[in-house]
Amino acid sequence: MASIDAPPDATYGFVGIGVMGYGMAMNLRSKIPSTSKFILCEINGTRRDQFINEASAKGKVEVAQSPKELAQLADIIVTMLPKARHVETVFKDPNTGFLSIGKPETPKLFLECSSIDTAASVALAKEVDESGIGRMIDAPVSGGPQGSDAGTLTFMCGGPEDLFQQGLPILATMGKRDSIVHCGDQGAGLATKQLNNYLGYVGYLGLCEVMATGVKYGLDPKKLSDVINMSSGMNWNSLHHNPVKGVNPNASSAKDFKGGFSVELAQGVIEDATNLMSQVGTKKVLADSVMDVYTKALQDPRTKGQEARSVWRFFEGSESPN
Numbered sequence: 001m002a003s004i005d006a007p008p009d010a011t012y013g014f015v016g017i018g019v020m021g022y023g024m025a026m027n028l029r030s031k032i033p034s035t036s037k038f039i040l041c042e043i044n045g046t047r048r049d050q051f052i053n054e055a056s057a058k059g060k061v062e063v064a065q066s067p068k069e070l071a072q073l074a075d076i077i078v079t080m081l082p083k084a085r086h087v088e089t090v091f092k093d094p095n096t097g098f099l100s101i102g103k104p105e106t107p108k109l110f111l112e113c114s115s116i117d118t119a120a121s122v123a124l125a126k127e128v129d130e131s132g133i134g135r136m137i138d139a140p141v142s143g144g145p146q147g148s149d150a151g152t153l154t155f156m157c158g159g160p161e162d163l164f165q166q167g168l169p170i171l172a173t174m175g176k177r178d179s180i181v182h183c184g185d186q187g188a189g190l191a192t193k194q195l196n197n198y199l200g201y202v203g204y205l206g207l208c209e210v211m212a213t214g215v216k217y218g219l220d221p222k223k224l225s226d227v228i229n230m231s232s233g234m235n236w237n238s239l240h241h242n243p244v245k246g247v248n249p250n251a252s253s254a255k256d257f258k259g260g261f262s263v264e265l266a267q268g269v270i271e272d273a274t275n276l277m278s279q280v281g282t283k284k285v286l287a288d289s290v291m292d293v294y295t296k297a298l299q300d301p302r303t304k305g306q307e308a309r310s311v312w313r314f315f316e317g318s319e320s321p322n
Contacts, residue, residue, distance in 0.1 A: 007169045011037040013074030015067055015090055016114070017044075017051050019261065020141065021080035023148030024113070024174045025051065028078065030058040031151075031173035037062060041070045066096040071133070076109045076170055083268065084116035091124060099131050108134030111167050113155075115140050115194070115265070117272045118187040119279075125159065125186045137163045138186065139171060140193035145260055147175075154179040156196075158189035191276060198273035201266065202286055203235040204243075204309060205293060211244050212315040222247050243312035257303075257310035266308035267294040 012032055014025040017040070029038045038055075041064040042048040052061050064070035067090045071077060077098070081087050091098045098110070110128060112121065121138045128136040137159030147153045153175035157164050164182045171180050183192045210233070214224040221244040228238050241251045252260055274287045293311055297303040302313040 007032045007036075007173055008076075009033040009036050010075040011039065011073055012170075013039045013041065013064070013070040013077040014080075015041045015070065015077070016080040016082075016086075017042050017047055018080065018082060019145050019259070020113075020148045022047070022051060023145065023151070024078070024080055024141075024153070026055060026058070026149075027151040027174045028170070029055050029061065032059075032170075034059055037073075039064050039070050039074050041065075041067055067091070067093070067098050068096045068100050071098040071101050071108065074108065075106070076111070077134075078111045078170070079114060081114045082265065084114075084120045087112065087114050087116055087124065088120070091128070099127065099133055101133060103132040104134075107132070109163070109166055109170075110134050110136035111139050111170060112136055113139050113141055115197075115269050115272070116190065117275060118190045118194070121158075121190050122187040135160075135163055137167055138189040139167065140190050141175070142193065142196060143175070152176050152179075155181065156189040156192040157182050158184055158187050158191070160185075190272075194269055194273040194276055197266075197269045198287075198290070200236060201270060201290055201294070201308070204237040204241070205290060205311070207235065207237050208243050208312050208315040211242065211312075215244065215316075237309070241309055243309060243315070252307045252309045253312065255307075257307040257312075260307040263294060263297040263303050263306060263308050263310060267291075267298055270294050 012028060014028065017025050025040065038059060039062045040048065040051065048063065055061050064073065079087065079090060081090060089097065094100055125136045128134055137157050139155050139157045141153040141155055143153040151174055155171045155175045161182065168180060183189050211221060215221055225238065225242050225247045228234055240248060242248045243253050245253045248254065270291055274284065274291055277284055277287060293314065297311050303310045
């Protein structure tokens with residue numbers, strides 16, 4: 001494989017250009033060698049056509065009608081899918097999945113970037129390895145749609161060191177080199193991602209409580225935010241995503257919580273994190289409360305289908321979020 005600074009001249013495949021995958025795929029197509037083939041598999045025809053049109057100035061994009069067709073052609077395959085069931089189908093469908101192809105002369109490299117539970121990912125990586133078709137690392141991301149579009153994502157990777165080194169130049173086309181971390185064995189990337197995201201939502205719910213209390217008391221939300229961010233209460237969300245509209249001009253609240261990482265996806269990541277806590281026997285103090293808020297958000301018309309931080313709407317009124 002090539003050095004860290006240069007992705008190899010190969011045939012690349014990408015499956016899943018949703019909220020996060022679109023920018024990732026665009027950066028990958030832009031930064032791989034111009035002579036490299038890029039094959040896309042996407043079930044949303046409108047989204048697929050939009051990507052092909054936008055990417056045309058950056059390099060040719062070919063279309064595969066199924067994951068199987070893509071795997072027959074590509075050397076390096078990136079997947080970015082919403083749920084574990086989608087990942088399972090893309091890899092294991094007996095008629096259309098990656099693993100339905102014959103054993104190739106050269107094993108494929110699978111970079112699986114979806115946020116799914118660790119046990120499913122570890123089991124899938126074992127199946128991929130035993131198939132002889134290729135090898136897989138889990139490489140979930142952090143950084144949101146803005147990081148995806150800008151090519152500044154953080155990648156948390158789990159798998160053998162040699163595979164991580166092979167994947168590094170490819171991941172560096174979509175993320176910051178110093179934010180691509182080998183977290184350990186298979187599944188370690190996902191465990192790290194889930195725990196980091198969970199902590200982010202814990203911090204955000206605390207921020208919502210504080211901002212709602214401050215506003216109701218009569219404090220200026222901007223001044224309260226400024227003090228938090230120069231003091232011990234500071235966190236990522238307080239810096240970038242204050243829930244009170246107008247405090248952070250680029251926050252999700254400024255866009256009325258439209259687009260971005262949805263409450264449905266957030267609930268899934270929180271569930272994965274709390275399941276991991278149960279699996280290893282961690283004492284849970286906050287987990288059930290956080291889970292309750294996001295489970296409610298799946299059904300509430302103010303939050304259903306909205307960006308994950310829309311749960312602020314439970315706090316700005318007088319009702320309990322639980």
